[in-house]
Amino acid sequence: MTEKSIFESSRVFRELIDNMGSGVIVYEAYNNGKDFIIRDINNAGEKISNVMRNDILGKFVTEIFPGIKEFGLFNVFQKVWKTGKSKRYPLSMYKDDRISRYVKNYVYKIPSGHIVAIYDDITEQRRANEDLIKSEEKYQSIYNSGAIGVTKVSMKGEVLEMNQYLLDFFGYLEEEIKLKTFMELTHPEDLNSDVKFFNQLMEGKIDHYDMEKRYIHKDAHIIWGSLTVSLVRDLDGNPLYAVSLVQDITENKKAEEQLKESEERFRKIFEESPLGMAIINLDNKLIIKVNFMLCSMLGYNEKELIGLTIPEITHPEDLENNMELLEKIIRGDIPFFTIEKRYTKKDKQIMWGNLTASIIRDKNEIPLYGIGMIADITERKETENKLKESEEELLRLNKELEQRVEERTEEFKESEAKYRTLFEQAADSIVLIDTETEDLVDFNDKMYENLGYSRGEFNDIRVLDFVVIEENEDYESHIKKIIREGSDIFESKYKTKDGKIRDVMIHAKAIKIKDKQYIHSIIRDITEFKELEEKIKKSEEMFRKAYNQANLYKDIFAHDINNILQNIQSSVELSSLYLNSPEKLHTIKELYEIINEQVNRGKKLIKNIQKITEIDDTEIELEKINATLELNKAIDFTKANFPNRNLNFQFKSTVKRMYILANNLLLDVFENILINAVRHNDKSNIQIIIDVNKQTVEDKEYIKIEFKDNGLGISDYRKKDIFEKGTRTTQKSKGMGLGLSLVKKIVDSFHGDIWVEDRIKGDYKQGCNFVVLLQNAE
Template identity: 25%
Template sequence: MTHRSEEDFRSIAENAPSLILRFDKELRHVYVNPAVEHTFGLSSRAMIGKTHFELGLPESVSRLWTDALRHVFQTGEKSTLEYELETSGGRLSYRSRLVPEFDRNGAVVSVLVVADDVTDVKRTEQTLRLSEERYRRFFEEDLSGNFISTPDGRLLACNPSFAKIFGYATVEEALGQNASLLYTSKEERKVLLQLLKKKKKLINVQRQMKKKDGTFIRVVANVSGEFDGRGELVQLHGFVLDETERHMAEERLAQSVQQFRKVFEEGPIGMALVTPTFRLLKANESLCRMLGYTEEELLEKPIQDFTHPDDLARDLDLATRLVRGEIPSYQTEKRYITKDGRTIWGLLTASLLHDQSGIPMLGIGMVEDITERKQAQEALQKSEERYREFLHQSSEGIWRFELEQRIPLNLPEEEQIDLFYRYAYLAECNDHVAKMYGYAQAEEIIGARLEDLLVRSEPKNVEYLRSFIRSEYRLTDAESHEVDRLGRPRYFLNNLVGIIEDGKLVRSWGSQRDITERKVAIELLRQSEEKYRSLFEDTKDVVFISTPDGRFLDMNQAGVEVFGYASKEELLKVDIAKDLYVDSEERIKVGKILAEQGFVKDYPTLAKRKDGKQLIVLETTTAVRNESGEVVAYRGIIRDVTEQRRLEEQLRQAQKMESIGALAGGIAHDFNNILNIILGYISDLEHPGIDSERRSHHLDAVRTAVERGSGLVRQLLTFARKTTGVFSSVNVNETILETSKLLAETFPQSIRFELNLSAHPDRIQADESQLQQAILNLCVNARDALLDSENKHGVIRIGTELVDAEAMHRRFPEAWDQAYVLIAVSDTGVGMDETTKNRIFEPFFTTKELGKGTGLGLAVVYGVVNAHHGFVDVESLKGEGTSIRLFLPTEQDSGRSPAATGGSETNGAPTERVGRGETILLIEDETMLLELLQSLFEDNGFRVLVARDGLEAVSIYAKHWNEIDLVLSDMGLPKLGGWEAFLRMKEINPNVKSILASGYLDTVLRTDLIKAGAVDFVQKPYVPEKILAQIRAAIDGVISSKSRMPGT
């Protein structure tokens, strides 16, 4: 076997559901595929190099295998072995095919075994098994020379290969002959029938037989007999092959069938096999899914039934020409009608397989769903129409200059400028451009030469073009000095970009605004400037004059220093909104205020220096208007209060630190509860005698506890305003059952749980983790109250019921939703006095000893209820116990809750491999987590590239960006953080798809991530089914802004 063949074999075997093994001459295992490992619970390492006896299999099974393998090695013949075996899935029946593998000298060097689970087949009724065996023998024993005949020689069926072997032109011609004519003598056939009656099946029978023209041929045949209840032979079936081509035909056929089956069945595009008369023989899953039919439904329908009527004639014409041999293949776009009546577009590629005589045998059709592409083409056409509409309706001038000859970019600047003036002409513009030059409409100015518009004698215009060249033909807010049709000077502010092809400039696009009036206003402002120049320069505050559209006209030295620029000239070139405001929308807000009331005073905002450092500033600005009342400039003062605010924040932090010490003990207390659950179950899992049901229960409990830990972190971060909740539809009863079951197994046995849950509770929209945390906190408080009582035991009661709007409104006048779910947690503990009850929801208030509680438990409960637009009620008597009731709106009434922006959560494990061969770049610095995720993704059909720090990730992405479908990156990485690495990848490929992950994420930063182009965010720890679903959704492009940013 060649290296390539071995690779193909490995690729197929590793993904095959059958058990595939290979044995050497010493009958030792030399290869087992993953299906073997899974079935027998042994790793390949444990099996390789060992015989069945050495693996400790039952002696009867080991002896059976030993005899069978030796027979194949000694005879070089294939063999089939059926047996029963105890596996991890119970006692199963297997049918194994033992195939000898030969070296070039024809010696058997190894035996390949393919074993299939035939347990269900064994249980099939006898009559069905007989029919299945007839079908399987006819179609699976070989694809060449199949036949079925009667004992008297009548051929009941045969395939084209059988007819061809014996020299018949068609199957019909062969079926008209008696099989006895194919033997050299009638006596020879009688001997064969007697032998078959005795042995029931003849393997590798070599015979000299006759073709139609009397020519003798040597064949090898497998023949099986079918007998009735009396043991009488009623039918013969088998296959024949030319002996000289047997080995080559077997290898070629096996490889071809296997490769084609894999491509056909697993291909991502629709595929079908059709007869030369256009009848469907087989359809793959992709085609069925595309059209909405099962394969059985499709095979019963003519192609016309799911071809659009308008495309049918052209499709049949092409197919007919293909069958006639007029064209070797064809490709066409056509419409299909799906089962539910939808019309979709498909790209059909059709070809034809011929036999050795050139007769068409089989048609192969491949259909790619191009509906989205066709829709995109229609959208593009509409976009072009919208562009034309935008071009003519835009309030700015938009133009396109073409070049009569392309300008090479490697020419000197002066030569490029000369050529630009010589060859550039106005090819397209809107009416606004025409009006700027004194024309009525665009048609009057189109065709004008550049030199007629842009005054060449003006040095600033030459510098304007030079800047265009030096900026690599992309210039923004560049001023040009031009003349209109009457020769009057005009000043324009331009944005332009050059179109480069093959290293040459071919055209330029741009937009322009008439700033002639602004230039006049600037001159007027300049004339009045001297009146206050001294104050302007000497003050320590930033004093400025700017245009309404965001450019500084002047700035004092204090401004240069505050914003960290090298000179005033450099600062005057900046875009104020983009370069000095952290949020450019703030500049727009200030402009609106100035337009409405003419001034702003001490307007607070976040600014940024040139080096990116943020400043807190107060802005006091006045609008400057011309004689017509139009705002032509802003004049104002900016005061840097960053240091002042920093000192204020230090004071607040110092006050907050007094309360932080109380957190540590309570957090440890809650996490120890969770860790105790995990450790307890893991300890029980270590017992060798634990049954599978109990093991599954324990693993579920550990998983739930881990999720509780994650939820506790998320809850604490929510309380600290570090993260946002993820809301979904929640069954309250299920959440209580799950939580109480976990608590019952961890609380002291002296405490009992009693549940009184509504039989049909409504669902609510909630963050399930927060809801679980609230119930957990209430139960922990109840437990502590019971343990503080004299006998240290008692009952925790949890109940639910539905409360209607009228009852709620009587109790809480501000409650207006239609219905609420009541969750009541009661205990028989020590209770509270009135003073304590009035303070229980205060943050950091606790009656416990130092280190045994944070005082946040009930504060978190109150925060959760508030976040869900609910209400809370408390009843307690000293010495008698406490009852806390939570009222939460039912699902139909919770549209105002954050759940309306629902998260990208996915419930349940995937039913199939979600990957389709896409490539994921996985970035994680925790080695164990990296290996776990890599294994998870690869097992689910993804190709995985890994990196352990940000710099390595950027390097890998730079090399393989066009192969990578998605990047999954931790935020906290060594050498270069996940955020910075993502931005660098975005520089390489602006369309990079990236999911970023962290234990927590600040809401502002989360918003920045999505604005920067990240497709999703994952809250650690990873949940396999959820991260797989998010990856699938991100690759398919179905994540919406709501699913990416729950609660924002």
């Protein structure tokens, strides 16, 4: 080999050594192998050992690597140098004051006598393995804990692994879920967002993502999960698989939805409540929210009422008690309070209200704000004052009645002491009963005479033959009570020979004669007294009813007559202004029509009050009435009352002969319904459809008549009391207060029914459907 070729070979070998990934150091033995001198090192060796080539050449290995003997590699050097046999030194941790590395070594001897050590630094790989082991242990701990769902998903979205938590969450078996992709398990509306995040994760734009999303359960219902996804990559950074953590939040979502529904219900209840409602700032007692009904009660609009304080709307004499109770519920002494108090309205008038107040608190029981519900009880308070005198009279009558009862009871007691002398002459029945045999041991003439028997007949009769009781046990129980307590005064019922029932008052006393137990009873017939008592009770009820009706009709009459007179006065004043203006003649005619209509309304109001009073006081006699004729009359009457309105009536019927059980008041029912349909309709073209059909209810056949209009409609919370006396169809209505109340009473007297529905179900603003159910007379 030429010198040149040797040089070239040496250069190639040198480049090869310097570019190796493993560290290489050449050592020369010193002093018969007691130490080793460093003669050469490659680039990788400099990097792994953290040294510079020029700084270590010619120096002892024990100087550069002071931990080599403790490490055990020095002993390997000696053996290889002496024997010439190469050795591998397993992976071990080398450590001195300068470096700390996991390395593995291969040592061999070359022909020149030098030894060569080839070594690799696997510290980072070892640490990565340790981190991987720890990560795997942590993953397995979470996977098996059952506290959260864990799944591995391939880059194609396939389910590789899934713990029991998630299998239960989805409702699948393990072999079933592995046939699914995460795209199939995801709700379609959430899929695009999930896929977008997953793609960003694979592209390395994000290291993880979180989202709440909907999944599809095995049985097809929706479940909610809180999802966290991260990516596991290999050492080269290539994605291996995704790890997803899923927490079941279905119940949380349901709770959120229920909370939203609850808030919506509260808002609707608050705004549409028939009670006045207000929300109060607890710090300064300012009103911060009110509903329409409270504004209407107090005469303010919403902007005026909000910002006022409780003291500003409360009567001064009721303020102290109100504020004391409010402080108590703020402190938590009481959960709520209800009081009757006076309010000062905008016009300075007094309104009595029944207030129920409570506190809304947060989850930590800290008061947030107060809420009050107020019912207007002004009319009730006025009625209570007016009833006070009659109640005092009733109390006086009751006291007299009690006194009479006490006097008669005292008479019974006195008669017992005189039993032997007055036995036969007594006005009351007297009897002595054997408690064991229930035989009548002795009795006076009044006993059998009052029951319609002769003495001979009565001798063969036992107590249970004339005492009216439900069970024998009741009689025996009462006898035991008299014996136990010694005596008793009670009311009972006796049956006479001819089967009539008489009310009696009995004073019974347990006595012993020669150690044998008897019951001695004095019996007074109180049938007439009971009848009188019942008459007084009915009279009292009739008085109360008449009083309440009189006050109700008075208030309604005064209100509606006032409206009528006001309309007439306004029309007269306007007419006087136009009398000298011929060009206003058509206006004067219109005003005259208004006056005429108001007069007719007044007549109708008086007639309604007369009729509703007659219905309250008398029994209605029913007859066979041709409802078609009455309906046509009502339509003609309605058209005549509204000559300037465009009225369109449509009549549809599946009943050929429409005869019902009613009387002449049927016309009033039809007229009231039709007039209301026109009066409460602001459309230029008023449509009223009348549908007639047959309907069977509880084996009875009825005629069902429906009046459908396209008017203003009636909200749901007003439908339930629209037929009560004095109820208006709308808050702004100035119609007759007795109209629908009269209709309801008449229909009830016909043994029928009436109610109101939405013409278009669910949208009351599209008009009403008044449904009348009347007995078929055919």
